Amino acid sequence: MSSLIGDKGYDGDGFRAEIVDRGAKPVIPNKSNRVTLHSFSKRAYKGRNVIERCFCRLKDFRRVATRYDKLARNFLAAVHLAAIVAYWIN
Secondary structure: OEEEEHHHHHOOHHHHHHHHOOHHHHHHOOOOOOOOOOOOOOOHHHHHHHHHHHHHHHHHHHHHOOOOOOHHHHHHHHOOOOOOOOHHHH
């Protein structure tokens, strides 16, 4: 079963029901003011941080962040180059 990982901003009953209807499991932490608490996998949620950091690193490159390229293939090439440079620096 696939899962959808989101932050606390997506903690709504309607959104959770939509995720379940589409065949995925919601991995969303509960808001502090939620009355009925839902369980979620803290282990799976920790992986979200890695993806967030990856996108943050790619947005450090101005060409990727502002999407200068008109064509999708050129933009994808810029993303690939930015990913290579970001990996190379670390």
